Amino acid sequence: MSRLAVPKTYKLYIGGKFPRSESGRSYEVLSKDGAFLANAAQASRKDARDAVVAARAAVKGWSGSTAYNRGQVLYRIAELLEGRRAQFIDELVHSEGLSAGTAEAAVDLAIDRWVWYAGWADKYAQVLGNGNPVAGPYFNLSVPEPTGVVAVIAPQTGEGHSLVGFVSAVAPALVAGNTVIVVASEAAPLSAISLSEVLATSDVPGGVVNVLTGSPKEIAPWLASHADVNALDLVGAGGLDWVQLQVDAAETLKRVLAPEDGPDAAAPSLERISAFTETKTVWHTKGLL
Amino acid sequence: MTIDTGAGSRTAHPASSAEAARAPHTTAQSASSAGAARALDLLDGPVTDTTLRRYLEGIPGVDAVGLEQRAASLGTRSIKTSSKKLALDRVIELIDLTTLEGSDTPGKVRSLVAKAITPDPSDPSCPQVAAVCVYGDLVPVAIEALGAHHAPRAKAHGVTGISVAAVATAFPSGRASLAVKLADVADAVAAGADEIDMVIDRGAFLAGRYGEVFEQIVAVKEACRRKDGDDAHLKVILEVGELVTYDNVRRASWLAVLAGADFIKTSTGKVTSNATLPVTLLMLEVVRDWHRMTGEKVGVKPAGGIRTSKDAIKYLVTVAETAGEEWLQPHLFRFGASSLLNDVLLQRQKIRTGHYSGADYVTID
Numbered sequence: 001m002s003r004l005a006v007p008k009t010y011k012l013y014i015g016g017k018f019p020r021s022e023s024g025r026s027y028e029v030l031s032k033d034g035a036f037l038a039n040a041a042q043a044s045r046k047d048a049r050d051a052v053v054a055a056r057a058a059v060k061g062w063s064g065s066t067a068y069n070r071g072q073v074l075y076r077i078a079e080l081l082e083g084r085r086a087q088f089i090d091e092l093v094h095s096e097g098l099s100a101g102t103a104e105a106a107v108d109l110a111i112d113r114w115v116w117y118a119g120w121a122d123k124y125a126q127v128l129g130n131g132n133p134v135a136g137p138y139f140n141l142s143v144p145e146p147t148g149v150v151a152v153i154a155p156q157t158g159e160g161h162s163l164v165g166f167v168s169a170v171a172p173a174l175v176a177g178n179t180v181i182v183v184a185s186e187a188a189p190l191s192a193i194s195l196s197e198v199l200a201t202s203d204v205p206g207g208v209v210n211v212l213t214g215s216p217k218e219i220a221p222w223l224a225s226h227a228d229v230n231a232l233d234l235v236g237a238g239g240l241d242w243v244q245l246q247v248d249a250a251e252t253l254k255r256v257l258a259p260e261d262g263p264d265a266a267a268p269s270l271e272r273i274s275a276f277t278e279t280k281t282v283w284h285t286k287g288l289l
Numbered sequence: 290m291t292i293d294t295g296a297g298s299r300t301a302h303p304a305s306s307a308e309a310a311r312a313p314h315t316t317a318q319s320a321s322s323a324g325a326a327r328a329l330d331l332l333d334g335p336v337t338d339t340t341l342r343r344y345l346e347g348i349p350g351v352d353a354v355g356l357e358q359r360a361a362s363l364g365t366r367s368i369k370t371s372s373k374k375l376a377l378d379r380v381i382e383l384i385d386l387t388t389l390e391g392s393d394t395p396g397k398v399r400s401l402v403a404k405a406i407t408p409d410p411s412d413p414s415c416p417q418v419a420a421v422c423v424y425g426d427l428v429p430v431a432i433e434a435l436g437a438h439h440a441p442r443a444k445a446h447g448v449t450g451i452s453v454a455a456v457a458t459a460f461p462s463g464r465a466s467l468a469v470k471l472a473d474v475a476d477a478v479a480a481g482a483d484e485i486d487m488v489i490d491r492g493a494f495l496a497g498r499y500g501e502v503f504e505q506i507v508a509v510k511e512a513c514r515r516k517d518g519d520d521a522h523l524k525v526i527l528e529v530g531e532l533v534t535y536d537n538v539r540r541a542s543w544l545a546v547l548a549g550a551d552f553i554k555t556s557t558g559k560v561t562s563n564a565t566l567p568v569t570l571l572m573l574e575v576v577r578d579w580h581r582m583t584g585e586k587v588g589v590k591p592a593g594g595i596r597t598s599k600d601a602i603k604y605l606v607t608v609a610e611t612a613g614e615e616w617l618q619p620h621l622f623r624f625g626a627s628s629l630l631n632d633v634l635l636q637r638q639k640i641r642t643g644h645y646s647g648a649d650y651v652t653i654d
Contacts, residue, residue, distance in 0.1 A: 049645055052645070052647075056647075056648070222644070222645065225643075225644035225645070226644060226645040226647070227638075227644065227645060227646045227647040227649065227650055228645065228646070228647025228648065228649070229647075248644070251644075252647075
């Protein structure tokens with residue numbers, strides 16, 4: 001007797017939970033050669049709105065945790081990814097049509113990027129911050145602080161983009177203590193959803209990362225114009241009307257990163273961390289002891 | 290689906306008795322005896338614990354499953370954007386903007402009043418709230434801050450203005466002697482409060498001393514009268530969270546209406562269980578039945594726990610479907626709320642600008 005297949009339902013990840021789309025919509029995810037892979041939830045603007053509420057609620061806890069603690073949490077994601085290598089390799093092979101070797105290399109790269117950014121969590125402030133020279137009996141300090149809620153359009157093309165591109169865009173925003181709403185690759189969303197299962201079972205608090213699957217073209221304008229979103233990473237928005245997205249974002253004074261294409265898109269850099277920080281400068285009296 | 294309204298069906302009075310119930314208003318009697326006289330007709334005798342118990346405990350029990358289903362079905366209405374816009378404005382007009390904290394300062398009350406006058410400074414078309422609700426000792430602060438926007442002064446200029454409501458009678462527990470409660474009320478009324486939110490003695494009610502609760506409401510109603518003949522409106526807080534059962538809520542609603550309440554209000558907002566849609570529906574049914582029997586209109590005020598526009602609109606639907614659309618006016622329906630206003634403002638901004646707004650664009654209370 002043949003065994004009945006048990007296909008996996010790929011849902012959204014909002015506020016630490018896995019809801020279906022509020023709209024009830026889903027779309028077919030196909031492999032590179034057109035074979036049916038799965039049904040994924042097709043997020044609506046209301047799902048985006050709910051994700052912003054969840055992300056906003058999570059800002060206080062995540063940005064308030066110590067930098068060391070954030071580093072540990074991010075490193076733990078890498079640990080868990082390592083344990084589920086086979087699943088991610090398999091998904092890359094099927095959804096992006098990569099060879100097993102290339103997929104394995106992509107998963108390795110994604111894990112290494114988590115580790116790289118995890119290391120920065122308690123170090124970036126030393127590089128970006130400063131003790132400013134002053135001509136008086138007080139200290140003057142500049143420290144970077146998280147911007148708040150960051151909306152990310154994850155890379156939509158490129159070899160291994162659905163995992164490596166996703167990680168490269170999300171990880172740096174998390175380092176400083178921002179919370180993230182990310183619109184995953186439309187064509188290959190499976191890795192992103194599986195990654196959110198990893199996030200849900202690691203130590204990342206619910207709402208810190210929120211993953212939407214569906215059409216970036218439909219969702220991005222709502223995120224760009226949403227007044228409660230503080231920054232916008234358009235790294236994967238090259239195929240959209242991204243100039244208009246920047247115009248929308250300007251209405252509420254968001255920080256914006258422009259689209260990037262090619263194999264080096266969202267390459268690891270300190271600039272990706274500093275892009276979503278605000279520099280706070282304070283003075284403090286010198287102790288009299 | 291219809292709900293067995295219990296008291297309404299049991300007391301299916303002929304028109305003549307409805308006339309009799311209204312009679313006190315045509316004769317020059319004091320407010321206290323008006324309340325008592327309303328009751329006399331229903332009770333077949335003088336108002337005592339015994340007659341009240343015979344009446345109130347004779348009201349059939351509430352069909353809890355049916356009530357909750359009805360409330361749930363009223364909550365599923367789809368509201369189109371143009372209707373939603375009107376509904377949101379109406380919600381604002383029905384809000385009693387409330388601050389009832391031990392930490393209230395004159396400054397906090399002034400900022401509350403400023404918000405009541407101009408809920409959304411970025412939009413001049415935004416309506417004002419119905420009233421501000423504060424503790425009795427802060428009434429003078431609220432009136433001074435309202436200035437020409439205070440309802441009695443505003444009326445002279447032909448606008449509605451904003452009323453000042455004060456909680457009294459040892460709010461929120463109601464555990465004090467009647468003399469202390471009446472002094473509390475008299476204080477607030479003398480300070481200029483337009484509306485008094487009193488709490489019933491839940492202890493007495495639950496112990497079955499209905500007569501005592503009745504007498505207290507009548508006495509407080511009397512204390513709401515001003516020398517100039519103008520009444521402060523009396524809202525009677527049932528504190529449904531402490532009454533526990535729907536049956537008790539229905540009995541307490543009837544008791545308060547019989548005793549002469551202008552409004553029945555769900556809760557103080559100080560216990561874990563506050564206003565819910567089924568409880569409000571139940572109270573609206575009592576008010577509707579009273580109106581059918583006597584032609585008098587009593588208001589309903591759900592308070593506590595209503596935080597989102599979505600919830601507030603469900604209440605509007607429930608009011609319109611139960612008591613009728615004429616109840617959707619500030620003198621017959623209010624929301625006791627503080628954080629609700631901000632959510633309504635965010636929704637208004639969303640409709641006006643076409644994009645989602647955020648908490649940075651409304652005041653922090």
